[in-house]
Amino acid sequence: MNKFVEQFAAQLSSADSKTLDDLRDFVDWRIQAQGRAFIPDALDDVAIRSYLLHSKLSGASRLILQRTVASLKRFYDWVLTNHLIAKSPFDTFDFSRPLLSREQIKRREEARFANPADREIAHLRALNRLSEHLNRCVDVRTLLAKVVETLVEAMGLKTAWAFLWTEAGACTATSANDPRHDFAVAACCGLPPGLEQDNRRYLSQPPDCHCQRLLRNEQLVRAVNIVECTRLQNAFRHAGATEGLLFHATLPLIVQKRPVGLINIATQQWEFLSPADLQFLSAAGSQVAVALERARLHDLAETQRTRQEKELEMARVVQKSLLPTQPPNILGFTVAADWRPAREVAGDFYDFFSLPDGRWGMVLADVSGKGAPAALYMAMARSLIRSEAGHYGNPSAVLTEVNRRLLVESCNEMFVTVFYAIVDPVLRSLTYANAGHDPPFLRRASGGVERLAYGGLIMGPFEALALSDETLNLESGDTLVAYTDGLTDSVNHQDEAWGQTRLADAINSAPAAAQDILTHILKDLAAFAGPVPQPDDITLLILTTE
Template identity: 30%
Template sequence: MWLFSCVRAAQVSFAQVIHCSWVKIWLILKISGSKSIKVQIQRRRTLENVILRQQLQQARDELERRVEEHAAELSRAKALSEHEIAEREAAVEEVKESRRQVLDILESITDAFLALDTSWRFTYVNRNAAKFLGKKKEQLLFRYIWDVFPEAFGSTFSREFERAVEQKVPVMFEEFYPPLNKWFEVHAYPYKSGLTIYFRDVTVRKKIEKQHEQLLSQVKQQHRHAEKLAKEAKQRSSELEAIFNALADPVIIYDAEGVLVRANPAAVKAYGLDPVHAGRKAMARSMRVRFSDGRAAGEEELASSRALRGEHVIGERFIYSDATGKDVIAEVSSTPIVYDDKVVGVVSIWHDVTVREQLLGQVERQRQNARELAIAFERERDTLETIMENTNAQIAYLDAQFNFVLVNSAYEKGSGHARAELIGRNHFELFPNAENEAIFRRVRDTGERVEFKAKPFEFVDQPWRGATYWDWTLTPIKDTPGHVIGLVLSLVDVTDSIRARQLSDALNSINAEINSTLDFSEIMTRVVIDSAKNMGSEGGVVLLREVDRWVVGYTYGFPPEITGTKLTDDEARHATVAASTGKPVAVDDTSNDERVNRKVMEKYGTRSILTVPLIVRHDVIGALCFCYRSSSISFTETQIDFANKLATSVSLSLENARLYAAERNIADTLQEALLILPEQVDGVVFGHLYRSATEAAKVGGDFYDIFELEHDRVGIIIGDVSGKGLEAAALTSIVKNTIKAHAYEGGTPALIMAKANDLVAKTSPADIFVTVFFGILDTKTGKLTYCSAGHPPALIKRSTGHVDALGTQSPVIGAFTMINYASGKVILETGDVLVLYTDGIIEARCNREFFGEKRLVEAVKALRPTSPQEMPGALFNEVMHCTGGKLSDDIALLCVSLDRGVTV
């Protein structure tokens, strides 16, 4: 070990030492030659010891040398460390001082500075950063930045900070922070321990930039506008130049001295002078201008001279000589050109009215002739108006632009507009209709007469009138050359006859609807809506009579909150009158009729009302009211007759509903009695469920029962009687009680079923039959003896999960007498459940197919673990899920198992 230690100290490998020794040993052996092996070994060991001692001495010397060198190095290092420590302490102080200076600088700068660690927590916040962020330093330091400013998370702030940290690159951006309503310029620099952020509030700069942009935009817009104006001015100048040159009337422009400076081609042609070569001579002197009375006009009296003095001369008549020397009558208009409140020129326009003056004479003569013709026309017009006023047709004469020229009183009344509102107005402004306008244009353009029968029309400005129907003709009036100059429109209102037919059809439809249900509420709801729509009324109300009050029961077109409102006889005066007389009450104007309470009518905005009593067995049970709010209307005999007949139909339907309700109440009571099961039966656990297909068909033929028999036996019944209602419920009671009675007497299920069949077949109609399953369960042995008379096969869900269907079947009961029935037997084990059901389960419609026995077996098999009490509800939910919540037949379910505390 000591050798090994020395070798290590000398930093010489042991392998080196061994290698060297064996070399020398090998030399000695070579020299010794023939000496014995023993002597050789002794000598080898001696030589080896000598060599080892020499090498160890060398190693010790080397080790001592290195120790001395190391000690010297340690001494030097100590001296250096003391110096370095002093330097480091000085450096630390410098760093601290620098840090204080940096912090002072950071606190004194006007911009904001903060630092975040790698966990996004504040490690430093200067004074301005806290100020800008609206927080105190202690509210920020060591807090998670996104907790303090959650609105910034996911924004440009968080995205840019994360990019700086992930990519190790500085980022710079500007962003608006809504919570502080400020813009920030942000510089972020990543470092090993986090992120330093320098930012400043640039909101003012941003606002100035925005204002600058807005100003720049305004300047650009103004510049574009100025360019546009300049372009338009240039265009207008060109247009004015073209107009100036194209005017047929002479136009002359004078300067402020009255010297002609420009004339249009018409002026050059009329005066025979070229203004460019006129030597600035006043043309007026060469035109021999005179007044209309022939007196010569002095230069100062000319229109142009007066305009130079600021006067506007319009249409003043002068006579002048044209280039040919011919006298021309002209109307002269001269207007001063004003600039900076000074007249700098004059524009004169000379309009030749010579021909017009000649024509005026002719016109005057023709006017006299026209007066004479007008007198003759007035006589003919009076004759035409007399004819028009004495016809039942509504007649209007229109010009070629379809403006009213003449209407008779019948048209005035039928249009809903006074004659003064019609004359001069366009037909299609008052009565817009694209189809009719196209017809009018075709007649005007082709000159061909058209005729229509019962053509519908709706008055846009009179919506309360609803659809109206008209027989009408449109006849063109032509002048001598054959041009259409007007149209005669002849109308006959056939609305009453059309509506009578429509209301008759509507009454048949409503009768069919209300006769399709026996529910009082549904009848009244349908009646008030459908009848009000067909009557074209804006509101409908059914008032129900309760003791000495009228109660708002059903409404259409009124706020729902008025339902249930009670009215006194005086408040519902119209209903009271209808009830006392037994006749309809038609009030055309509620503001002036004592048969209504005006305050009530005003409250609900009713201007016309038709009320008919609802009478059942000579007793008034209510009243049906039709209300019109837009305007007052005059009720027709057709409307009153419709309402009266409707009230009779409704009264009969309500009586039928009352009788049905009484019958259903009896049947419901009987049905409930037939479906009541005992709370418990010794030896078995059971669950049951019954659901009717609809509320109206609530009384069905499905039934079930479970009851105790002697000797630990239990009777189980489920069945389905064909038909609904009271008759089915009565037969159900007979079948159920017959089977129970015979079961108490004893006998097999088959024998009991045969007895029940004979009784039902003899006492029930031929078209009535019953499907029944009856079983007797021995609760001790689990033996079930049963008879299934045409009933869907019962199922047994075994505790293993397997489902068995009971196969023994017999005919239905009630169809024929003297029929043999068969009994089947099966064992119910502990945990097995007997599942009984009616055909409403398997015949439920799932889209286009039945729910079926196969789907039922799968549903029963899938129920685990489920107790007999829970199984009926679970199976019913499966059926409803498949059918979308709809049933086509009643459903009855009865599940039974032995009471041994086991569920499957």
């Protein structure tokens, strides 16, 4: 026997056996209905109402129902007197309201449906429509608006509204109407003027109404016929125009055993909905809960995607700011460059910087991978090259020292290929070192296109690079074309790579000016690739001798 029932029974006399029997029947029904131990609570009015309706539909006479009410009131008065609850549900709610007879309920059901089969068909059709709506909707407010419209239509009613408990994380995009209250009015249908006025004040203002308290305390697990609605009462008391609505059934929305919200369907009589109606609402609630979780995950994914897009756009702006804003003015030379990331941020980069004695450093590099990791590695490599270029006079020494620092300061899972050259306007020469980068092409003014010599190993994973310096003496009209492999690896719709040969042909047929050469190469590439998306970052650097 339940300990509360035992303690209550201990102070009863033998003449109170019916009172004890009534209490035991209620407790047994309560345990079976809720699947947990019985503990009396100030919010038990819903359970009491539901039990009375269950008893009536099971054949209990009006006299037995009245006796049951008296027995339960006596028990809850005893619980209150012994300070086991702060308030008795009998102090707040009137359980002596005359109950409809089974004949009255039957006549009311028949007024809605000719026979029970029609009701079941109507419910199934409504569930089917609801399923179609839920499968199409990912926005929570649109989803719940369709739900309340479908439910009131299926129940032959007019008014309903939905709350979402924002603290439960039902939807990241929904906020409470009143910032002091964490239940948001997410959807409504057919509200009377008294509820619509003042921005639906009587629905949204704190404190919790009765059904919200029940939800917080996890005492709503299925659709129930709720007693007097405190929000409807307040609206009637202050605004008046509630069209006679004083009660509502409540459908809790439970996602993975977590209460996240509820839907209220208003009526003029507290026991309007039959057990079949409540079963229909519970079935609908299961569908809605799944859709809400899907919508929550969609909202979360959209929020994360938007944040990532903003972060990547910021990273792109920062990365682009690291690139030269315009080509340098090198006496006797003309420079043109183009940088095209495959994503928001890139691993490719190029750079120019002045050196002592009027010389200029020129860098073209390609970091392994794409996206944010490659961009961060690119920024570090660029900074190290600039730093070491001020300490060493020849390219191979600069790249060797940069490689040493990369081994110490970064992970060895990434690497970078670098072509670093020093342009000397006085000697009209170009001295370079190549760390694993695709060798640039050199077009001589005298005719012909050749590739420069291959260099050493890539930078990052290896200690010894075996780099050497090579020097080119440039004549007027000579052109250097440096590029990253995203250019030659670009493919057409037949998955055929553009390749080194086509690049050499494009260089050979290009005009003389640096910018015109760059434009010619990119135009030739675009004609080859067509609409096929760019698979990798593309960077192109042109140096012509005047």
